[in-house]
Amino acid sequence: MRDVGFGYHAGEQLLSGMTLDLQPGMFHFLTGPSGAGKTTFLRLCYAELLPSAGQMTAFGQDIHGLSRDGIADLRRRVGVVHQDTQFLDHLPVAENVALPLSIAGENVDMQALRDLLGWVQLSQHARAMPPQLSGGERQRAALARAVILSPDIVLADEPTGNLDWDMSMRLMQLLIELNKSGKTILVATHDLNLIRATKAQVAARVLRIAGGTLHLAGADL
Ligand SMILES: Nc1ncnc2c1ncn2[C@@H]1O[C@H](COP(=O)(O)OP(=O)(O)OP(=O)(O)O)[C@@H](O)[C@H]1O
Numbered sequence: 001m002r003d004v005g006f007g008y009h010a011g012e013q014l015l016s017g018m019t020l021d022l023q024p025g026m027f028h029f030l031t032g033p034s035g036a037g038k039t040t041f042l043r044l045c046y047a048e049l050l051p052s053a054g055q056m057t058a059f060g061q062d063i064h065g066l067s068r069d070g071i072a073d074l075r076r077r078v079g080v081v082h083q084d085t086q087f088l089d090h091l092p093v094a095e096n097v098a099l100p101l102s103i104a105g106e107n108v109d110m111q112a113l114r115d116l117l118g119w120v121q122l123s124q125h126a127r128a129m130p131p132q133l134s135g136g137e138r139q140r141a142a143l144a145r146a147v148i149l150s151p152d153i154v155l156a157d158e159p160t161g162n163l164d165w166d167m168s169m170r171l172m173q174l175l176i177e178l179n180k181s182g183k184t185i186l187v188a189t190h191d192l193n194l195i196r197a198t199k200a201q202v203a204a205r206v207l208r209i210a211g212g213t214l215h216l217a218g219a220d221l
Pocket residue numbers: 008014032033034035036037038039040041190
C-alpha cells in the first residue's frame with residue numbers, strides 16, 4: 001500500500017498516509033491502542049473495505065481495478081481469523097471448517113479435513129457443535145477454517161483475545177508453524193507479552209497503528 005487512507009464517514013479519515021509492503025513469508029504483528037484501527041486495517045487487507053485514498057495492490061494487482069472474480073480470488077489467497085469467530089451454530093465443527101470449500105464449489109477431501117482437524121487438535125470435536133467448544137477450541141477451529149483453502153497470507157484479528165496464556169501460546173505455535181511452512185502471517189494484538197514470546201521463536205516485524213497512521217515499531221518490543 002502507498003499512502004493509503006480510509007474513513008468510515010465521508011470527509012473523515014480514520015487512517016491516512018499508510019505505506020507498507022507486507023513481506024512474503026514474514027511474520028507480522030499489528031499492534032496499537034483499542035479503537036486505533038487494527039480491524040479496519042485488516043479489512044482493507046482482504047478488500048472488505050476499499051481505501052478512500054492512495055494506492056493498494058494485492059498480488060500485483062490494483063485493488064480498485066479488481067473484478068468480482070478478482071476479489072474472490074484475492075480472498076481465496078488470504079485466510080482470515082475474525083475477532084468474533086462467526087460459526088454456523090447448527091453445523092458441526094468439521095462442516096464449519098470445510099465451509100470455504102463448499103462455498104468455493106470444491107469437493108471436500110475427507111482425509112485432508114481430518115488431517116487439518118488433527119493439526120489443530122480438534123479431532124475429538126469434529127462432530128461437536130460450535131457452542132460446545134471452549135474459547136481456545138473455537139479459535140483453533142477458526143484457524144483451520146482460515147487455512148483450508150491453502151491461502152498465501154493468514155490474517156488473525158486478536159486471535160488470543162479471550163484466551164489464557166497457555167492457550168494463547170498454543171495458538172501462536174500453530175501460526176508459527178504456518179509461517180515456517182512459508183505463509184505470510186499478520187496478527188493484530190495489543191498483547192505485548194505475546195509479541196515478545198513469539199519473537200523469541202520467530203523473526204517478526206511489528207507494525208503499530210497510532211495517531212491515525214501506521215508505523216514500524218521499535219526493535220525493543
Ligand atoms: N463499520 C463501522 N462504521 C463506523 N465506524 C466504525 C466501523 N467499524 C469501526 N469503526 C470505528 O473505527 C475506529 C477503529 O475501529 P477498529 O475496530 O478498526 O479498531 P481496533 O484497533 O481494531 O480496536 P480494538 O482493538 O478495540 O478491536 C473506532 O473508532 C470504531 O468505532
